[in-house]
Amino acid sequence: xxxxxxxxxxxxxxxxxxxxxxxxxxxxxxxxxxxxxxxxxxxxxxxxxxxxxxxxxxxxxxxxxxxxxxxxxxxxxxxxxxxxxxxxxxxxxxxxxxxxxxxxxxxxxxxxxxxxxxxxxxxxxxxxxxxxxxxxxxxxxxxxxxxxxxxxxxxxxxxxxxxxxxxxxxxxxxxxxxxxxxxxxxxxxxxxxxxxxxxxxxxxxxxxxxxxxxxxxxxxxxxxxxxxxxxxxxxxxxxxxxxxxxxxxxxxxxxxxxxxxxxxxxxxxxxxxxxxxxxxxxxxxxxxxxxxxxxxxxxxxxxxxxxxxxxxxxxxxxxxxxxxxxxxxxxxxxxxxxxxxxxxxxxxxxxxxxxxxxxxxxxxxxxxxxxxxxxxxxxxxxxxxxxxxxxxxxxxxxxxxxxxxxxxxxxxxxxxxxxxxxxxxxxxxxxxxx
Amino acid sequence: xxxxxxxxxxxxxxxxxxxxxxxxxxxxxxxxxxxxxxxxxxxxxxxxxxxxxxxxxxxxxxxxxxxxxxxxxxxxxxxxxxxxxxxxxxxxxxxxxxxxxxxxxxxxxxxxxxxxxxxxxxxxxxxxxxxxxxxxxxxxxxxxxxxxxxxxxxxxxxxxxxxxxxxxxxxxxxxxxxxxxxxxxxxxxxxxxxxxxxxxxxxxxxxxxxxxxxxxxxxxxxxxxxxxxxxxxxxxxxxxxxxxxxxxxxxxxxxxxxxxxxxxxxxxxxxxxxxxxxxxxxxxxxxxxxxxxxxxxxxxxxxxxxxxxxxxxxxxxxxxxxxxxxxxxxxxxxxxxxxxxxxxxxxxxxxxxxxxxxxxxxxxxxxxxxxxxxxxxxxxxxxxxxxxxxxxxxxxxxxxxxxxxxxxxxxxxxxxxxxxxxxxxxxxxxxxxx
Numbered sequence: 001x002x003x004x005x006x007x008x009x010x011x012x013x014x015x016x017x018x019x020x021x022x023x024x025x026x027x028x029x030x031x032x033x034x035x036x037x038x039x040x041x042x043x044x045x046x047x048x049x050x051x052x053x054x055x056x057x058x059x060x061x062x063x064x065x066x067x068x069x070x071x072x073x074x075x076x077x078x079x080x081x082x083x084x085x086x087x088x089x090x091x092x093x094x095x096x097x098x099x100x101x102x103x104x105x106x107x108x109x110x111x112x113x114x115x116x117x118x119x120x121x122x123x124x125x126x127x128x129x130x131x132x133x134x135x136x137x138x139x140x141x142x143x144x145x146x147x148x149x150x151x152x153x154x155x156x157x158x159x160x161x162x163x164x165x166x167x168x169x170x171x172x173x174x175x176x177x178x179x180x181x182x183x184x185x186x187x188x189x190x191x192x193x194x195x196x197x198x199x200x201x202x203x204x205x206x207x208x209x210x211x212x213x214x215x216x217x218x219x220x221x222x223x224x225x226x227x228x229x230x231x232x233x234x235x236x237x238x239x240x241x242x243x244x245x246x247x248x249x250x251x252x253x254x255x256x257x258x259x260x261x262x263x264x265x266x267x268x269x270x271x272x273x274x275x276x277x278x279x280x281x282x283x284x285x286x287x288x289x290x291x292x293x294x295x296x297x298x299x300x301x302x303x304x305x306x307x308x309x310x311x312x313x314x315x316x317x318x319x320x321x322x323x324x325x326x327x328x329x330x331x332x333x334x335x336x337x338x339x340x341x342x343x344x345x346x347x348x349x350x351x352x353x354x355x356x357x358x359x360x361x362x363x364x365x366x367x368x369x370x371x372x373x374x375x376x377x378x379x380x381x382x383x384x385x386x387x388x389x390x391x392x393x394x395x396x397x398x399x400x401x402x403x404x405x406x407x408x409x410x411x412x413x414x415x416x417x418x419x420x421x422x423x424x425x426x427x428x429x430x431x432x433x434x
Numbered sequence: 435x436x437x438x439x440x441x442x443x444x445x446x447x448x449x450x451x452x453x454x455x456x457x458x459x460x461x462x463x464x465x466x467x468x469x470x471x472x473x474x475x476x477x478x479x480x481x482x483x484x485x486x487x488x489x490x491x492x493x494x495x496x497x498x499x500x501x502x503x504x505x506x507x508x509x510x511x512x513x514x515x516x517x518x519x520x521x522x523x524x525x526x527x528x529x530x531x532x533x534x535x536x537x538x539x540x541x542x543x544x545x546x547x548x549x550x551x552x553x554x555x556x557x558x559x560x561x562x563x564x565x566x567x568x569x570x571x572x573x574x575x576x577x578x579x580x581x582x583x584x585x586x587x588x589x590x591x592x593x594x595x596x597x598x599x600x601x602x603x604x605x606x607x608x609x610x611x612x613x614x615x616x617x618x619x620x621x622x623x624x625x626x627x628x629x630x631x632x633x634x635x636x637x638x639x640x641x642x643x644x645x646x647x648x649x650x651x652x653x654x655x656x657x658x659x660x661x662x663x664x665x666x667x668x669x670x671x672x673x674x675x676x677x678x679x680x681x682x683x684x685x686x687x688x689x690x691x692x693x694x695x696x697x698x699x700x701x702x703x704x705x706x707x708x709x710x711x712x713x714x715x716x717x718x719x720x721x722x723x724x725x726x727x728x729x730x731x732x733x734x735x736x737x738x739x740x741x742x743x744x745x746x747x748x749x750x751x752x753x754x755x756x757x758x759x760x761x762x763x764x765x766x767x768x769x770x771x772x773x774x775x776x777x778x779x780x781x782x783x784x785x786x787x788x789x790x791x792x793x794x795x796x797x798x799x800x801x802x803x804x805x806x807x808x809x810x811x812x813x814x815x816x817x818x819x820x821x822x823x824x825x826x827x828x829x830x831x832x833x834x835x836x837x838x839x840x841x842x843x844x845x846x847x848x849x850x851x852x853x854x855x856x857x858x859x860x861x862x863x864x865x866x867x868x
Contacts, residue, residue: 002665019665021631021829039584039633063829073540093800095829098470120825122629132632134587140581147574150473152566154858155657158592159605159641161866171593172608175654176646176863182607189859192868196557197455198566199473206592206639212610220609223589231436231453351471366527387868391554395455395497395529425623429610434596434626 006040008082011072018068018084019045019092021124022060023104032057036084037104038067039129042264045070045084056089063103063121065093112418116426127264131422133145134253134261135410138205141252142225142388145245151200151227156189158182158206162384169210171220172218182208185403187335188388190228191364194399195391212429216418217303217356217408230403234348235363238400239323242351242359246321253413265414270320276351277313278323299328305353307355314354320412325349334378335371336362337400347400353412361402368392440474443516445506452477452502452518453526455558456494457538466698470502470518471538479504479518490523497537497555499527529841546852547660547663550860553868561698565856567691569844573638576659579679585634585661590623592616596818603644616642619837621769622709622822624662625798628833629825633664646863650852651737651790651842655861662835669771669781669797672834673757676785676793677708680755687847699848704754710756710785711747718743733762741789748788754846759783768812769805770796771834781834787846795836802826 003016020038032054034045045068047053060066067090075083101110101118104125117120122128146153159180163170171182186203191198193201207224229241253261254269261267279287284305285295293308301309301324313322327348329338348362365371371392375382382389408421420426425434437450454472466478466488479502481487494500501524509517535544535552538559549556556562580587593614597604605616620637627635641658663675687695688703695701713721718739719729727742735743735758745754761782763772770780782796799805805826809816816823844856854860857867 019831037631039631065829065831092832093826093830096827099828120626120630121828122634123627129586129630129632132588136581136585136587139587140577143574143577147570151570152563153570153573154566155640157655157859157861157866159655159861159866174606174608176644178866180866192554192859193557196554196563197471197473198557198563204638206589208593210610221591221593292694331709390868392527393530394533395499395556396527397453397499398526425591425626427591427593432591432593432609432612432614434824 004040005036005038005043007082008043008072008084012074012082014072015087016070016072016084018045018070020066021103022062022064022066025060025062026058027057030054032238034060034068034086035079036066041080043080043082043084044078045086047086047089050086053086053089056091059094060089060091061095061097063095063099063124064091064092065095085376094132112420115430116420117434118201119425128421130257130260130264131256131410131414131416132424134413135406135422137252137256138249138406138410138413140224142204142245143204143251145248146200146202146227149200151202152198153191153194154186154190154198154201154203155205156183156186156192156203158208160188161387171208171210180227184209185224186226187403188385188391189387190226190401191335191399192391194228194230194364194366194394195394196399197230199397200227201229202227203262204217214428216420219419219423219427220429222419222423223406225404225406228399228402230397230399232363232398232400235325235349235361235400238361238363239278239325239349239351240275242361242373242402242404243272243276247271247274248260249409250413261414267413267415269413272319272321276321276323277317277319278325278349279309279313280326281324281328282326284324287312299331299410301350301357306352306357310355320354322352323349324352332362334374335364337365338374349402356408356412357405358408359402359404360414361400363398363400366392366396366398437575438474439470439472439477442477442506442518443514446508446516447506447520449503449505450518452479452504454500456496456500456529457527459496461491464488464685468494468520469513470500471558475514477516477518478509478512479520481520481523483556484520485719487520490525492745494523494525495529495531497529497533497558498525499529515537527719532717546854550854550865551868553859564691564694564698564852565844565848566858567839568687568695568847569856571686571690571846572840572844573659575683576636576638576679579682580634580636580661583634583769586627586632588620588624588627588632588635588637589639590617590620590626590637592642594622595821605642605644614819618643619658620660621837622819622825624660624835625780625833626825628662628664628798628800629828629830631664631831633718633831634661635663636661650854653667653853653857653861654863656853656857657840659838659840660835661838662833664831664833666797666834669759669783669795669834672795672797672836673712673783674709674758674787676836676838677706677710678794681705681708683843684847695848701847701849703847706753706755710726710755710757710761711751711753712783713743713747714760715762716760718758731765733765735784735791738789740786744786744789749830754788756786757783758786759762761855768808768814769798771799772808783836785836787843790842790846792846793836793838795834797832797834800826800830800832802830 024035026033032047069088070084070086173180351359356377454470457471458469460467466481503522504518504520607614673796766780
């Protein structure tokens with residue numbers, strides 16, 4: 001019966017079976033020390049006066065997987081005050097003697113690309129594993145929020161006959177005798193759920209972008225969270241919904257992993273106050289101009305502007321989030337609804353989290369004629385998207401939604417700088433392995 | 435402030451705002467009746483002595499989306515004993531007059547292919563929507579089970595440099611200057627999580643199979659649930675884990691939707707007793723031979739054999755599930771571990787649910803040398819999978835896992851015959867739209 005290492009402190013004097021990785025070997029001939037690591041922690045194991053076990057340790061390599069039978073002892077000198085007096089060691093998987101990258105014992109910083117080459121060794125570090133613990137807590141909170149609030153989950157197809165977000169950055173698939181494309185977002189299909197009367201829907205799944213850039217924010221495949229809700233009055237209803245699920249996510253993350261995040265990343269998780277601060281794009285540009293931040297694009301914010309705007313809001317409102325609303329139609333896709341008061345402005349928003357965009361959302365145009373007009377205005381050919389336009393022909397409620405980037409959200413939660421750090425296995429132009 | 439239709443029964447005498455789809459129009463000139471449908475139910479609305487509202491109804495079409503302001507009245511004649519006396523109707527989305535398929539009012543059975551052409555109309559039927567409510571409850575139960583039991587969630591890449599399940603049925607992607615392949619399962623990458631020391635991991639995501647067949651069980655893209663766990667003794671530990679999460683799923687489904695499943699599908703959801711019945715492949719063949727069921731394959735069960743075996747177990751053990759274990763190595767992939775007592779037999783299993791296979795699982799071979807030997811024996815070229823083989827070089831614990839088919843599970847839960855019915859948007863050889 002296995003004992004997790006974290007539980008040994010409650011078993012002083014007892015015999016235990018431990019399983020884990022050999023993190024350190026200290027060989028003093030007649031007495032040998034191991035540090036054993038499992039998912040729950042580390043413990044010192046001492047081998048003494050046991051020829052068979054001593055012999056096993058002699059041929060042991062770092063990061064081998066072993067089973068240890070022994071007795072738990074209180075030992076002030078040992079880390080955590082606990083030591084295992086080893087009775088038997090069984091090698092379950094002997095590691096090759098030369099590790100391609102150090103796992104725990106530091107030998108200086110290793111290049112990120114090399115760490116990704118050996119990602120499974122890189123992920124053995126507890127601070128890396130924590131990233132995926134945080135992700136798990138975030139996703140569970142999101143799923144629970146949606147399910148408890150009567151959302152219907154969909155898994156929409158990733159193989160499509162036409163692009164959903166324009167024809168740039170599209171991956172082409174050989175599909176029997178024809179071509180298919182990889183989905184760049186579930187946009188069309190979550191809107192279909194609204195036409196189907198699902199009223200509220202959510203999806204978690206991969207999205208694909210044939211983006212040739214090599215920045216720390218971009219990848220060719222990433223996970224998206226999407227929601228879509230019906231019978232809204234405006235994009236403000238969508239933002240209110242996002243505030244609620246973000247509160248649920250950060251509450252879950254803080255409760256489950258707040259202490260470890262403090263320990264490994266020195267960050268305090270704050271559950272944000274609602275409503276979040278909101279500024280229109282026009283107001284945002286005014287704020288940035290007052291701060292003397294150069295604008296590169298009339299209708300959108302560049303990364304520098306995003307950071308500075310977030311800094312300003314943090315100072316003014318003591319808030320890590322800010323919604324930027326009401327983008328001009330020039331920078332938004334054809335399916336965003338436009339404002340009655342000013343048809344050049346869309347009912348749309350982005351959400352910035354500590355200076356990084358983590359969401360794009362909008363009320364959608366649900367009126368067939370106007371949608372076609374807007375598509376044509378953007379220069380789209382209607383025929384390939386006719387199947388989508390049909391969704392609006394037979395009764396479709398007013399609706400809106402958003403796409404949320406969980407990787408970026410985890411980056412900002414932990415203060416990490418690169419999307420590669422928070423992606424289980426990063427995919428980029430030159431990266432299809434491991 | 436919106437009132438859901440199901441809540442009107444608690445608001446007799448009150449003014450309400452309802453939103454929904456026009457399901458029926460009954461025009462008796464001076465008095466007109468509508469049946470309005472939203473996500474929560476249907477209600478009769480009566481328009482009388484209100485010229486403006488009467489005029490709106492005159493140009494109304496079936497399945498249009500409207501907003502109704504009115505007063506809730508108790509009315510014995512009306513379905514559910516409730517009627518809305520309409521004060522105002524606003525048309526939010528006028529449906530084109532000719533529906534391509536009937537939505538609620540029956541005009542005979544519609545061909546499945548045609549229903550999928552107009553899937554969003556097909557899904558408006560409450561019994562179809564229920565399929566995805568069931569799916570949502572199942573998936574929430576699975577996520578909660580995993581998260582509460584310290585699983586770490588991963589989202590592994592769907593773009594790969596090499597096939598994970600052999601080179602048959604593989605979709606090829608144009609990936610910048612080279613080729614990529616769509617993932618046929620997260621097999622390699624969930625095993626990587628074991629090498630990374632995650633100990634328990636799960637994934638929910640799409641899998642792709644370029645399967646040219648047109649059967650009721652096959653599609654080119656579907657959702658898979660996967661788990662992988664470390665430090666197991668054998669495949670029996672994996673089966674025990676599956677029993678627990680299936681109990682959690684069926685408990686969730688029964689609690690949330692048991693009544694509706696009874697109403698629409700006339701099925702009683704049974705939370706199964708544990709442990710589930712288990713028979714080895716050898717025993718299964720013996721049972722089937724005693725029943726005079728012809729075998730077409732020595733090492734595997736054909737669909738007829740699966741059905742008959744499940745019927746036998748249902749009769750003998752009163753159980754809807756049966757694990758078939760210990761498949762011969764000839765029908766299992768190279769990474770399945772073989773038994774010490776008989777190296778021709780693998781430590782593997784399938785799970786049948788009322789006669790349909792819903793899971794394949796096994797203990798994996800974690801010993802580098804033996805794994806290579808087994809890959810070579812299966813005729814695999816090692817070079818393209820060297821990145822995978824490397825996972826086992828630097829300490830990898832004994833582990834096993836399974837792939838679970840949620841669509842098939844929902845089919846069997848509701849007694850549906852075709853995977854197209856339980857897939858939000860089916861993908862097949864000739865089907866990339868909508």
